[in-house]
Amino acid sequence: MAVRALGWLAALALAAGVATAFGYAPREAVQGNVQRIMYLHVPAVLTAYLAFGLVFLGSVGYLLTRRPGWDRLALAAAEPGVIFTGITIASGSIWGKPTWGTWWTWDARLTSTAVLFLVYVGYLLLRGMIDEPDRRARVAAVVGILGTANIPIVHFSVKWWRALHQPATILGPEPSPIAAPIAVTLLVNWLAFTLLLLYLVAKRTEIARLEDLHAG
Amino acid sequence: MSAYMRRAWIVVWKDMLSERRSKESLNALVFFSILLLFVFQFALGPERARVETALPGLLWLGFILAGLLAFGRTFLVERENDCWEGLVLSPGDKSAIYLGKLAGNVLLMAVVEAVLLLLFTVFFGLDFTGVLPALCLVLALGTLGLAAVGTLFGAITAQLRARELLFPVLLLPAVVPILLGSVSATQSVILGQPLAVAAAWLKLLAAADLVYLVVGVLTFEFVLEG
Numbered sequence: 001m002a003v004r005a006l007g008w009l010a011a012l013a014l015a016a017g018v019a020t021a022f023g024y025a026p027r028e029a030v031q032g033n034v035q036r037i038m039y040l041h042v043p044a045v046l047t048a049y050l051a052f053g054l055v056f057l058g059s060v061g062y063l064l065t066r067r068p069g070w071d072r073l074a075l076a077a078a079e080p081g082v083i084f085t086g087i088t089i090a091s092g093s094i095w096g097k098p099t100w101g102t103w104w105t106w107d108a109r110l111t112s113t114a115v116l117f118l119v120y121v122g123y124l125l126l127r128g129m130i131d132e133p134d135r136r137a138r139v140a141a142v143v144g145i146l147g148t149a150n151i152p153i154v155h156f157s158v159k160w161w162r163a164l165h166q167p168a169t170i171l172g173p174e175p176s177p178i179a180a181p182i183a184v185t186l187l188v189n190w191l192a193f194t195l196l197l198l199y200l201v202a203k204r205t206e207i208a209r210l211e212d213l214h215a216g
Numbered sequence: 217m218s219a220y221m222r223r224a225w226i227v228v229w230k231d232m233l234s235e236r237r238s239k240e241s242l243n244a245l246v247f248f249s250i251l252l253l254f255v256f257q258f259a260l261g262p263e264r265a266r267v268e269t270a271l272p273g274l275l276w277l278g279f280i281l282a283g284l285l286a287f288g289r290t291f292l293v294e295r296e297n298d299c300w301e302g303l304v305l306s307p308g309d310k311s312a313i314y315l316g317k318l319a320g321n322v323l324l325m326a327v328v329e330a331v332l333l334l335l336f337t338v339f340f341g342l343d344f345t346g347v348l349p350a351l352c353l354v355l356a357l358g359t360l361g362l363a364a365v366g367t368l369f370g371a372i373t374a375q376l377r378a379r380e381l382l383f384p385v386l387l388l389p390a391v392v393p394i395l396l397g398s399v400s401a402t403q404s405v406i407l408g409q410p411l412a413v414a415a416a417w418l419k420l421l422a423a424a425d426l427v428y429l430v431v432g433v434l435t436f437e438f439v440l441e442g
Contacts, residue, residue, distance in 0.1 A: 063435065063438055115389050115392050118388075118389035119389045119390060122382075122385045122386045122389060122390075125382060125385060125386075126372070126382060126386060129376050129377065129378055129382060130376065135375075135441075138438045138439070138441060139372050139438075139439060141435075141438065142368070142372065142431075142435040142438060142439055143369075143372065143386065145431060145435060146365070146368070146390060146428070146431045146435075147390070149427050149431055150390055150393070150427070153393045153420070153423065153424045153427060154392055154393050156393075156420060157392065157393035157396045157397055157420055157424075158392070158393075158396065160396075160400075160416060160417070160420070161396045161400065
């Protein structure tokens with residue numbers, strides 16, 4: 001019941017997010033309507049990081065307690081995490097074409113997001129290849145923990161890699177300080193995405209529980 | 217602590233002994249390195265300048281490819297004759313086994329790296345003698361990071377059906393920082409710059425090594441359970 005209510009709340013918030021992104025937020029002076037992709041792009045990446053944080057939490061929780069519930073949390077967070085990272089990369093790419101003139105560039109943030117995406121796709125592939133629930137949970141937890149511990153290292157290495165080779169960044173200047181309507185729209189959409197993630201995680205955890213019940 | 221180190225050493229000694237008698241990994245790896253040299257040469261064409269520009273990347277590409285083969289095999293020998301159960305039943309902290317296997321992998325990679333460097337010197341007419349101490353430091357830091365993740369993931373994938381496929385898929389994105397750091401530091405060292413220029417990268421490599429080692433030591437016993 002609580003999960004269903006969360007789902008409706010997420011749906012309402014998403015509708016409000018779309019309404020503010022197209023109705024309330026002003027047309028950006030330099031970039032035009034393309035800038036509105038930001039209302040999808042930024043909440044998606046923030047939500048993805050939250051999801052990977054939950055994977056870490058679930059992984060550590062499982063290794064400490066050996067309760068299958070923690071493993072279900074890790075699985076339930078990893079799947080939407082990968083999806084949201086994918087949305088981040090795809091929406092950034094669509095924004096980059098008209099703004100930077102290219103679909104892809106080996107910019108620091110693009111590259112580290114792509115690496116993050118690959119790490120967790122590997123995590124899900126690994127999960128898919130092990131049948132015994134106990135072993136799958138243990139091994140996946142180890143990969144999940146290493147993956148999260150690696151995020152800051154990947155971040156800095158990629159940042160320095162770009163900084164050392166190409167000091168002049170090709171990133172266009174961001175509109176800063178952000179105008180209030182833009183900030184409000186971002187906030188609404190970020191809230192909506194977070195609610196959506198929580199709903200997906202809750203639902204997926206429940207499905208995983210039923211699957212385990214059915215299998216064992 | 218000394219018993220702990222002794223247990224780690226026993227694992228190294230056991231693996232070195234069986235490697236010395238079977239010569240299974242090392243021979244194939246050295247031959248593989250020679251083949252890599254040909255592949256690089258054919259991919260880049262005969263111009264020497266091109267090879268020199270790409271040299272740091274080529275070196276680490278070679279080490280990573282050799283490492284993919286070597287690390288993936290770390291725990292395969294333990295699957296025969298119920299050796300895995302023996303490891304699980306062995307007394308004391310299981311992370312000693314991890315450190316032993318890790319040390320074995322680092323030793324194996326050190327031989328492969330020495331051979332690859334020698335081959336590059338001979339076939340491409342390069343001279344590393346002046347920068348050798350600095351280069352060894354970069355190689356040691358990079359190899360330790362690669363092997364720390366590789367040994368842990370090798371234990372994870374040893375029991376899987378599609379291990380040859382999954383091992384690189386897991387390992388390659390995880391060692392991106394090591395690859396970036398090692399290639400950049402190697403570049404700077406080969407150009408003859410003082411070590412201070414590459415200091416940021418060396419620190420990053422050391423930090424990454426430390427994080428991977430800590431995660432490996434803390435989580436290995438869960439992997440070993442089979």
